[in-house]
Amino acid sequence: MFNTLQEKFPLIQKFALLGGIVAIYLTAVGVVITFSLRNLIGTFVSLGHVFLVLGAVGAGVLIAQQFKDEDDASTYVAGFLTGAMSSVSLILFNIVVQLFVVQASEEGVFHLREMFVNFSPDSLAFLTFGQGFLFGNVLLFFLFGLMGLLGVSFIRLPEKIRRGWINGLIWVFSVGLFSENVSQVIRELFKYSGTSFNKILFTQKALNPVAAIVLFALTFAFGYMGIKTATSQKWAAMPVEKQKTGRIVITVMAVIFVAALPWLVGLFLSQALFIIGMYVMMGLGLNIVVGYAGLLDLGYVAFFAFGAYTMGILTTTGVLGRSDLNFWTALPFAMLVGVLWGVLLGFPVLRMRGDYLAIVTLGFGEIIRILALSNWLAPLGGGAQGVLHIPQPEFFGLSMNSPQAMYYLVVLGAVLAAFVTIRLRDSRLGRQWMAMREDEDVAEAMGINLVQTKLLAFSIGAAFSALAGSIFAARLGNIFPHSFNILISINALALIIVGGLGSIPGVVVGAIILIGLPEMLREFAEYRLLMYGILLIIMMIVKPDGFMPEARRRQEIKDEKDFLTEQAAKSEG
């Protein structure tokens, strides 16, 4: 064992350094200390702790992967060593803070905190767990060692235990993180008895420690017994007839779930669901342009703005009103305007490909926003004041003024968009798009009219965006130019990439991850873009085809792997 460790010590050093860098980075930019306000279990474990040990756990995982062929004992020792050594960076951090911040006198020449805000006594106290400088640092060292072990355990434990272990941890983490939302759901479900149930489950907006242990035990057992695999095996063994009815049952249950969702989660989350739905609609539209037709469009927000402004101007009861159309009668016009501008943008960029197209569309998006802001168009769109007093849609005389009602509208729109997307994908037009995406010249040589195909992609994509925009306008009641900044385009693009380019379930998953999660973790909005960036980088390295890749992409990556192994075998043989 000693020999293995000695031999692989450079690796241990390398990963410990890596973990240490992650830990000190997250601490120094303030992620750890900010997130320490969000308790997960009682007041003992917070989200800040999770971020603190992320590097050490990651280093443990990496070490376990490198020690695949070694025995258990040396792997675990290596994991512990790696984790513990990665704490060195933080111990140095503590020493610096102790020397230059805590002990530095008022007249001290050197004020570190003027440059590094997070080199604070608060950080020091958090990192030493309030146990004093000396003991705290020793504790930190050993804790990180344990976290290295944790990382190893994710890879190294026997399969059944490992499954239960990971399952349990994920459940406790998720329920702890969203304890407010979970308790809200329980309250809605069970009314008064729910309230008392919540008192047992949660304290201080976090899981009760005892409840956490029970939850862990339960979910561990589920994972251990492999309920999920067993169910899928049973499912596969079922006759086709039964599977058919089963599928219908599942669909019905899913529909009921989606319909009941806004009433379960309360007003605030209904608003979040509404926004998710809106982005699903936009993502589906952009998916046609980028995923199917391969035209990288960074100015997608422009069509969203056209939809919103058309809806606003046509229906507003304020001074800018141009007609007395209501939401439903204005909707077709809003979409039509989106289509027209899709075609208008499409024409000049017909001959552009790839990067050039991206830059032009980026400019287009900005131009539209600046025009909306300008005095020149103020008589039409209100300039910086925007369009006010946009009435909410009515449904058989009932005003849809609650987030819940608007949620249904947005779900309807998203379902429509998904249906149209699926039908188009499997149509001749879908094939035209895919051929064009792969090779424009060859597509043309096969008899595909590129002009028509491109313009159709732009205009159909634009129509969905305009639809989302008009619902957005009706929901908010007023719209301002600065709502239509480039971040919306980036969000829409990022969510289809994270979900899996070209995949429809991927759009939903991407929207939940990139739009829903930040809405639920609102208090940490300032780190939103940082997390975004990190998530995107990790995704591109670990899962370049997205969370729910399109069947075709999956096949392609599998074939590529087969191809590479075949080549490797050839060159060896």
Place this chain on the structure above:
Amino acid sequence: MAMLEINDIHTYYGNIHALKGISLTVEEGEIVTLIGANGAGKTTTLRTISGLLTPREGSISYLGNDITGVPAHDLVYQRMAMVPEGRGVFAKLTVQENLEMGAYSRNDKEGIARDFERVFELFPRLKERRKQVAGTLSGGEQQMLATGRAMMTSPRLLMLDEPSMGLAPVLVDAVFDAIVEINKEGTTILLVEQNALMALSIANRGYVLQTGQIVLHDDAAALKQNEMVQKAYLGMD
């Protein structure tokens, strides 16, 4: 009347005068080859004929119709097919789907099924790999696929751009055998090649291009004996 007749075409890339008055004819049932060095204008000629480029002067007629300036996607319906340089298969579609895309312009189900069989007869390798994604095929297989896909448009005139480029010698033979086979079944072939020896050995006639102009035109056998051609393109002294 010739099947394809090109009359003094001039094509430009921006301000660059790429084709300086090319005239050539292809008769029905022939294999005609264009040979020449890099940058001589072979590919430009093919792209101009197939409608991907528009000539500034001159005219092209095909099956008796003037097709100057007709876009590429319309020419497919007049049964003219082109296999572009660098093969250009749809890398992310499977072999089967690539061939289906080839039949994009057609509606006759039976004819399409028949042509599927025909392509698989010509290239048995494609049949073995019909479910595989095209981007993972070897270079030779991709060339076979691109040729097969062009055959799926059921062309009367098939134009190939550098089919031998980047292929192992044994695969070059296979591809050229297939071209001869396609020609025997009644498709006229216009072939652009750098591998002049290979091209002249299967062609009926050949044109030699140099800096955008045709400098020589003769029967393939005669070209093979021509001193200038031997020196410049066949590597003989």
